[in-house]
Amino acid sequence: MNEHTIDTIIRDRARITPDRIAIAERGRTWTYAELDERSDQLARGLVAGERVSTLTGNSGEHVALMFACAKTGAILNPISWRLAAPEIAYQLDDAEPSIFVIEEEHRALGEAALELALVQPSLEIGESGEGAGPAPSDADPLFLIYTSGTTGKPKGALLTHANCFWTNLSFDLATGIRPDDVVLQVLPQFHCGGWNVQSILAWWKGAKLVLERGFDPARALELIEQEGVTTMMGVPANYLFMSQEPGFADADLRSLRLAVVGGAPMPEALLETWAERDVHIVQGYGLTEAAPNVLCLAPEDARRRAGYAGKPYPYVSCDLSSEGELLVRGPNVFSGYWRNGDATAAAFRDGWLLTGDIAERDSDGNYRILGRLKDMIVSGGENVYPAEVEAVLHDHPAVADAAVVGVPDERWGEVCAAFVVAESSVSEEQLREHCRERLARFKVPKSFTFVDELPRNSMGKIQKSELNVPA
Incomplete structure (x- = not known):
């Protein structure tokens, strides 16, 4: 029985709260019913197992495509528009998508990549009107997201429906999103965090997501006041640039009840800067291969344990190797690298995912990330x-x-x-x-x-x- 597939999220919300706003983006809003209907339309042109690559900024249309993939068992491969054409061509040839959706803003870059690529996917999603086929299973991949490739060529991490289900459930149990929350999403949708850190959970809970094309620190401060943003997630650079804005001292941040940080350790001085504005930032830690949520510092420990990434999320287990490397195990851990058995085998030891990050653990079980193993x-x-x-x-x-x-x-x-x-x-x-x-x-x-x-x-x-x- 498949109980953990992501397609059920939008189907249930469209049934229970059809008229509630799911997404607010510049120029339009999407109700849950509209998002469900559009994803149904797109799903009619997809089949199970095919890869759908995208080169697009954050958008409601991209969200509808993700849910279309979830409904059919297709695999979404969001590609970073910040890459160069040869890098995009490499991902296309490795993923071998049957469809490559290019947003008009990135048309020149996408076409340049296609000139270099061996594969030549369709640039449009048809709407055949035929049934979507059998429902996806928990173990079916939903996302194919390439790692940053700091060493060698990027590798495509496969995240299953179950990976996404469990990482969002554990996030909810640790930090939570409420049905009446207004979530500011500035992380790019070509990254795992753009989906599995607050976004999918917001739609699961029936909350409103304010979706930005990208990150602008001054606009982010304005949106917190204008939209009554109650929670957001960012990397340390996001919070640093917001704090450096001339209007930061006078910005109305009263609605912001929960701000989450991940991606890198947050400098304690920056935590204090935000605490002086009565905003306590909750530390977290994750990586794409863990879908991505691994560690979270409880909100009540935000100041007392400043600098720590916290304890493992519910359903996640962590340990330290003899070298001090952080090890992770749980249903959120990815199924492996796309068509790369050797790299998949090298990523695990005795069932534990090797993160490549050095950490220390205090007597209460809180972890502090010290840096990359290779950077020591x-x-x-x-x-x-x-x-x-x-x-x-x-x-x-x-x-x-x-x-x-x-x-x-x-x-x-x-x-x-x-x-x-x-x-x-x-x-x-x-x-x-x-x-x-x-x-x-x-x-x-x-x-x-x-x-x-x-x-x-x-x-x-x-x-x-x-x-x-x-x-």
């Missing part, structure tokens, strides 16, 4: 976690943003190099002294490079490989 710096035989040094730098009042990487050193093997975005005048020596007072000597950066901004990927994560390390 070994200086004179001592382990240095960049996140720890970055947190100290963020505590300096002149520092708006910071990143720390390891660089070769003849004496110590590796030393820390810091890249700093300053919002007021500060010298290298002042920052070095600030670190000396708070860190062991081997953790203090040997060099400080001032930059206008740090390179980030589509989810706001700092791309340390793109930093120009001083010789």
